[in-house]
Amino acid sequence: MATIRDPNGLFDGLIADDAVLDRLHRKLAADAQSAGLLDVAYRTLDTPVGALLLAATPAGLVRVAYPNEDHDAVLSTLAQRISPRVLAAPARLDLAARELDEYFAGTRTQFDLPLDLRLTSGFRREVIEHLSAIGYGQRASYGTVAAAVGNPRAVRAVGSACAKNPLPVVIPCHRVVRGDGSIGQYVGGIAAKTALLTLEAA
Template identity: 70%
Template sequence: MSTHDDLPHRLAQSYPDTPDHLHRLRTRLATAAAADGILDIAYRTVDSPVGSLLLAATDIGLVRVAYQREDHDTVLQTLADRVSPRILHAPARLDATARELQEYFTGARRTFDLPLDWRLSAGFRATVLHRLSDIGYGHTASYAAVAALAGNPKAVRAVGTACATNPLPVVVPCHRVVRSDGSMGGYLGGVDAKRALLTLEEAPGKAHT
């Protein structure tokens, strides 16, 4: 039976030094790793109007979306520590996610239809994130309103923390949470990215209560 350690060596022997051999090698390696049951997390990057996004998925679903400013290498290391070290660049496994994001950024999609792996969120933070889809496309809600939706009207600061640590930005729309006076508030992708997403959705500046 083949082992994880000898996969790269075996596959490298199958390809000559041609311009596309690296791409073909990665594809073959991802396929072989999946077949051998040693691929727990697949990842890829995609370009977007808000910069390069790292996408990562488990067998359960999309587990991470990360902005460039979060440092993709650091994010991958965190995934290795918290989920599994068996991570591989396997773009094909994230084709559906990449396609839905492209549709969203071109204005052709308003909601995402993707399986999600929520394991990086827990407790009240997870409760908050699960309620963000209640804020419809083109709308915003205040931190206080989201706290009420999550069942704890006094936990406004905790809502801010949940949004700041959202492992699935864009797909789980924490960008729709703004201050009660309508100002942007913070955002893990940066204020410019938050503004760009709200502009894309043509969300009103005033928060809904």
């Protein structure tokens, strides 16, 4: 059960069944989508590396965020950079959620999702687009990636691009490591990066 809080005071204190609220929310999301008013849909997904925020536009998956990135802040940024029409609409993310579940279960080694890369541009986008060429279970150094995108001296810039990857896990920046073989930093934290590399090495 949940208590409704209405800023106008008309329904304040009314008790509504959680199932009713869930049904109303799903109807709102479906109506917004059919009317072309749902620019960014989102949901969260429980995974072995924490609850991931998934967000998608009609063009594809646009954001995956770890808990340490502050999901509310990420949603606020999406509202500013893409559209204020942001709504929890889990159904639009069903395919992404299913593929991520399969990945964490060890039954998927490659994602087949439409992606929206509008949150990255320039050199960072070149790096992000290259990362999917690093196969499941493989690793590449920051220097190797820099050379692959045509700028061998841009090792730090590659690190920055990986840190700003809008689609971690799906676009595998976790497979980029230091030249000495140590795993380096990661947007989701060292424990998450270690867990992903361990999963892929199994």
